[in-house]
Amino acid sequence: MNTTPKPTLHLVDASLYVFRAWHSMPDAFHDADGWPTNAVHGFARFLLDLLERERPQHIAIAFDEALDGCFRNALYPAYKANRDPAPPELRRQFAWCKALCRALGLTTLAHPAYEADDLIGSAAARARQAGFRCVIVSADKDLSQLLDGHDEQYDFARGERWSADGVRARHGVHAHQMADYLALTGDAVDNIPGIQGIGPRTAARLLAHFGSLDGLLARLDELPQLRLRGAAQLAQRLHAQRAQALLWRQLTTIALDAPLPEGLFVRERGDPDELQALADWVGLGPLTRRRLAQTAGLTLQG
Structure with missing residues (x-):
């Protein structure tokens, strides 16, 4: 029996953690133009905690761009129609959070016709074909349908992990x-x-x-x-x-055929110039800057 552990791909449901930061962080942080950056600060702390704790070699961060043009809206126009649109103050911060991921050398996934769940599902399907296991970082119950074999779902905020077998204990179904x-x-x-x-x-x-x-x-x-x-x-x-x-x-049902970048999302070295510019613009503090630099293998000023 082959007991060699499978390589792991971490797939992060970014929007969940950006929204949490938006609602939980005080409105005390602003960029150089005076726009709020509380969600960026909170998301940066979450991302650093995750990277320091898990030390992933393969990771992708999925963002929602299909706010009202997802393929599901064509099937059912009332899909998610009960949600208020994100205010401009938050939309700007999603862009900054995505830029932060890229500056750290992390692959970002986004598509105008597919939701983050679909991108995660499609990445998980590709990873399994390559012999990987997946760790899906999200508390969203919808994503539990993707779990199989050695996969895990990780509710980072609560520190809870469960496998496919654990779904039945949580929801009563496989x-x-x-x-x-x-x-x-x-x-x-x-x-x-x-x-x-x-x-x-x-x-x-x-x-x-x-x-x-x-x-x-x-x-x-x-x-x-x-x-x-x-x-x-x-x-x-x-x-x-x-x-x-x-x-x-x-x-x-989560789609498994959404368009994705090539490869298995190897974590790259960060870009010091991009990271420095972003940290300056959104006003990240010295402790967060040091953690970002250490995590990305870089040296930042300030």
């Missing part, structure tokens, strides 16, 4: 059932309605019995016989909403 699970329960965060009357427990029971959404829809005649409250009405509802259920699954 990792490969997560898209079906979310199609049935809906996802309020993404404005996906789901099927009325199906909550997490009912969805988990249905998938445990039928195996998948396809299995459930193919065997709806069995549903009224299950020891489940309102099973007959639920069967009627699913029969009437078959097309919607399949649409919801299209929305909750």
Whole structure:
């Protein structure tokens, strides 16, 4: 038996951590033009903590650029329509966070038609074909559907890690059932309605019995016989909403074929000039500058 550990690719859901920094950091930092930079400061600290703790050799940072033009919006125009657009003060900071990653020698992933989840999923699929395991740095339950074999999901803020086997303990379904699970329960965060009357427990029971959404829809005649409250009405509802259920699954399924840069995202040496200019512009403090320089193998002034 081959016991050689697999190489690891870290895939970071950047938007989650930029938003967290935007909401948690005080509005006390500004760039040379007077725009706020609190999210950049918070994201820089997160990124440094991650790099110092994990010391990844292969890493990619995925950003959301498909704010209202994602392929899912073409399928369902109301997708994520419940979200307010990011204010200009935050949009500017996303650009700075992306620039920070590049200055540190980290690959960034972004595409106008695909979400960060799709970029992470596509990178994970490529990595597995090359014999890698993946560590997905995000607390987003949607990404749990990507876990397989030796992969892990890492909720960095809570310091919690789980594998594909751990998904069932958290949600009551297997990792490969997560898209079906979310199609049935809906996802309020993404404005996906789901099927009325199906909550997490009912969805988990249905998938445990039928195996998948396809299995459930193919065997709806069995549903009224299950020891489940309102099973007959639920069967009627699913029969009437078959097309919607399949649409919801299209929305909750992460794409594995998004366009990506070539290679397996080897961590490169940072760019001292870019890092120095960025640190000066957004007003990073001396401690953060020292950590950035040490992490990137560079020397910065200030």
